[in-house]
Amino acid sequence: MTTETAPRSGEPRPAPKGTHRSTDDPNVLLQDDYDFYEPIPPYTPRTEREAEFYTLGDGEMFLNMGPQHPSTHGVLRVVLKLDGERVVDIDPVLGYLHRGVEKLVENADYHQTISQVDPLEYISSLFCEWAPVTAYERLLDVEVPRRAEYIRVLSGELNRIASHALFLGWFALDLGGLTPILWSFIERDEIVEMLAALTGQRMLFNYFRIGGVNGDLNHEFMSRLGDWMSRAVGQIEAGMGLLNENEIFVRRAAGLGVIDTEMALRYCMTGPNLRATGVPFDLRRTHPYSIYPELEFDIPTRTEGDCLARYLLRMEEIKQSIRIIDQCLDKMPDGPIMAKLPRLIRPRPGRAWSGVEGPRGVYGAYAISDGTDQPFRLKIHDPSFIHLQAVGALLPGCLLADCMAVMASLDPIMGGVDK
Amino acid sequence: MTETKKPWAPTPAEVAAKAATSSALIVPGSTAVTEPIVLRNDLWNPADPNAYSGGQPAAITHLAEFDASGAGRHDDARWSGLLEIIPTKADYVLDLLRANSLWPLLSGLACCAIEMMSFATSKNDIDRWGAFPFRASPRQADVLIVAGTLTTKMAGPLLRLWEQMPEPKWCVAMGDCTCSGGRYKRSYATVEGIDRIMPVDVYVPGCPPRPEGLIFGMMKLQQLIKDRRGHWPERAIGPTVPAGV
Numbered sequence: 128m129t130t131e132t133a134p135r136s137g138e139p140r141p142a143p144k145g146t147h148r149s150t151d152d153p154n155v156l157l158q159d160d161y162d163f164y165e166p167i168p169p170y171t172p173r174t175e176r177e178a179e180f181y182t183l184g185d186g187e188m189f190l191n192m193g194p195q196h197p198s199t200h201g202v203l204r205v206v207l208k209l210d211g212e213r214v215v216d217i218d219p220v221l222g223y224l225h226r227g228v229e230k231l232v233e234n235a236d237y238h239q240t241i242s243q244v245d246p247l248e249y250i251s252s253l254f255c256e257w258a259p260v261t262a263y264e265r266l267l268d269v270e271v272p273r274r275a276e277y278i279r280v281l282s283g284e285l286n287r288i289a290s291h292a293l294f295l296g297w298f299a300l301d302l303g304g305l306t307p308i309l310w311s312f313i314e315r316d317e318i319v320e321m322l323a324a325l326t327g328q329r330m331l332f333n334y335f336r337i338g339g340v341n342g343d344l345n346h347e348f349m350s351r352l353g354d355w356m357s358r359a360v361g362q363i364e365a366g367m368g369l370l371n372e373n374e375i376f377v378r379r380a381a382g383l384g385v386i387d388t389e390m391a392l393r394y395c396m397t398g399p400n401l402r403a404t405g406v407p408f409d410l411r412r413t414h415p416y417s418i419y420p421e422l423e424f425d426i427p428t429r430t431e432g433d434c435l436a437r438y439l440l441r442m443e444e445i446k447q448s449i450r451i452i453d454q455c456l457d458k459m460p461d462g463p464i465m466a467k468l469p470r471l472i473r474p475r476p477g478r479a480w481s482g483v484e485g486p487r488g489v490y491g492a493y494a495i496s497d498g499t500d501q502p503f504r505l506k507i508h509d510p511s512f513i514h515l516q517a518v519g520a521l522l523p524g525c526l527l528a529d530c531m532a533v534m535a536s537l538d539p540i541m542g543g544v545d546k
Numbered sequence: 547m548t549e550t551k552k553p554w555a556p557t558p559a560e561v562a563a564k565a566a567t568s569s570a571l572i573v574p575g576s577t578a579v580t581e582p583i584v585l586r587n588d589l590w591n592p593a594d595p596n597a598y599s600g601g602q603p604a605a606i607t608h609l610a611e612f613d614a615s616g617a618g619r620h621d622d623a624r625w626s627g628l629l630e631i632i633p634t635k636a637d638y639v640l641d642l643l644r645a646n647s648l649w650p651l652l653s654g655l656a657c658c659a660i661e662m663m664s665f666a667t668s669k670n671d672i673d674r675w676g677a678f679p680f681r682a683s684p685r686q687a688d689v690l691i692v693a694g695t696l697t698t699k700m701a702g703p704l705l706r707l708w709e710q711m712p713e714p715k716w717c718v719a720m721g722d723c724t725c726s727g728g729r730y731k732r733s734y735a736t737v738e739g740i741d742r743i744m745p746v747d748v749y750v751p752g753c754p755p756r757p758e759g760l761i762f763g764m765m766k767l768q769q770l771i772k773d774r775r776g777h778w779p780e781r782a783i784g785p786t787v788p789a790g791v
Contacts (some may be wrong), residue, residue, distance in 0.1 A: 247656035
């Protein structure tokens with residue numbers, strides 16, 4: 128065919144039907160009825176707040192950060208209004224990772240919903256499962272075997288350590304330190320590998336079941352866990368030593384993004400971000416669930432409420448989690464890991480709330496049953512979304528370079544924010 | 547001044563007699579070496595034909611055909627012109643360079659991004675085959691690893707990233723969500739597979755795939771670059787599934 132030899136002639140071969148060649152690059156074929164370079168129409172503000180924000184003052188400029196930005200920990204878009212290097216105002220744009228989980232859950236079996244809520248906060252998936260599963264158990268009024276509860280706590284605390292280890296790496300990365308993330312991913316990879324031996328998956332475990340857990344402890348998990356526990360504290364402290372004694376890191380993080388107690392309570396913050404302001408609120412103690420009343424651990428608090436305090440508090444929590452794991456292994460009872468339940472679950476009509484203390488705060492699930500085998504509604508309360516609201520109050524007045532540090536210290540996960 | 551007869555010089559008759567009996571290529575005393583050596587210009591054509599050959603058409607055939615075909619004049623980033631006579635090893639070497647220094651774009655969308663980071667850090671060190679420097683700017687990146695669920699709201703910005711990347715570029719779909727929709731296939735907010743909006747070279751299924759899976763995918767991509775070289779400009783962008791399905 129003549130068209131096959133056409134590229135040799137120097138002219139690009141005629142574009143296939145329905146396409147045309149890009150004017151920028153003749154090697155790129157574009158669809159005729161599709162234009163990538165449509166000019167963006169001028170944005171007309173819809174509210175007074177938008178009109179105020181999108182009006183530039185003297186010497187001010189806009190800077191668009193995201194949705195593809197390495198420091199936003201996902202696909203968050205923040206429009207910054209800058210005066211020099213000082214942030215004047217911000218306009219966050221959410222929804223780039225909205226996957227419609229709550230709607231999917233309404234059309235799924237009770238068992239299937241566990242896999243749907245799994246990827247919400249994808250670095251602490253077990254807690255995303257834990258809250259709905261306990262809510263369903265309250266709807267069904269079923270008692271979970273003690274061994275299953277111990278396994279839940281054991282795997283959950285491991286997941287908490289993995290999440291906090293990632294926080295260490297990311298927080299340092301956003302402050303300009305490249306090394307700690309290499310160290311924290313060693314820990315994280317070891318933990319998720321042992322959880323993979325237990326659950327079969329590295330990240331989205333899909334492990335908790337209504338009335339128990341999916342599988343019992345096995346040899347590979349126990350040997351990996353014992354191997355890791357023998358050097359866990361030393362490894363974590365080695366990673367922390369990179370940062371705690373780094374004067375640049377400490378002086379940048381101290382006094383940055385201060386949240387006081389009143390503000391934290393007004394924003395309904397939970398978890399480490401609240402405890403770093405001095406409030407010892409931990410759902411494991413205040414509203415005990417599972418087997419936490421039987422375990423000994425401290426609730427570390429700090430009073431500064433700045434980025435450094437939030438970082439140090441999470442590192443303290445890692446040590447408490449290791450303590451909890453130690454006790455779980457010591458007290459692990461024998462017995463079944465699943466309650467006796469029918470395959471097809473039809474809870475009686477009603478509603479149930481359940482909250483668990485995750486690495487970022489309270490994960491909650493509010494389940495409404497209408498008597499069928501599918502939940503009528505599952506409202507997911509996610510701490511990331513709550514905490515991300517605080518950037519609107521924290522960022523104005525910050526330097527541009529400190530924005531990432533403040534956002535990272537709140538540790539939001541965009542999967543949980545956008546659901 | 548008349549030429550004096552040198553007593554040691556042979557006479558023409560002696561030269562002829564010696565040439566008849568000698569096996570040397572150049573006979574001493576002959577005038578063959580003093581004539582200029584003229585080689586035909588087979589190698590190039592002057593830009594102005596009147597400049598060197600005095601308006602005479604060059605007596606070449608195969609190069610004239612080559613020149614008339616225009617292949618030597620088309621200009622792009624690849625080897626062109628007479629260098630194409632140099633065996634295709636040049637392209638092969640370029641592809642080796644491309645395949646062994648893949649710079650991915652630092653763009654994570656969701657869960658798979660964590661495994662992509664694990665793929666880049668200590669344990670699964672992709673620096674071992676030169677794929678490490680994750681570039682935050684699409685203008686410096688070769689590979690777009692789409693890691694995570696692509697929602698309809700994010701589809702536009704992702705496409706913009708892809709358009710901003712310079713050719714040659716490749717796309718790796720990481721995870722079930724980007725391959726086919728995965729566990730969010732039935733959602734109202736997601737794109738059921740990124741091949742509806744952009745070309746994909748390697749699909750890495752899994753939810754999420756292990757870092758080893760992504761390593762295998764990147765090795766497949768390297769093989770693909772070496773095997774399918776030159777085919778990348780001709781890929782069409784657009785839905786692979788007809789509208790309405």
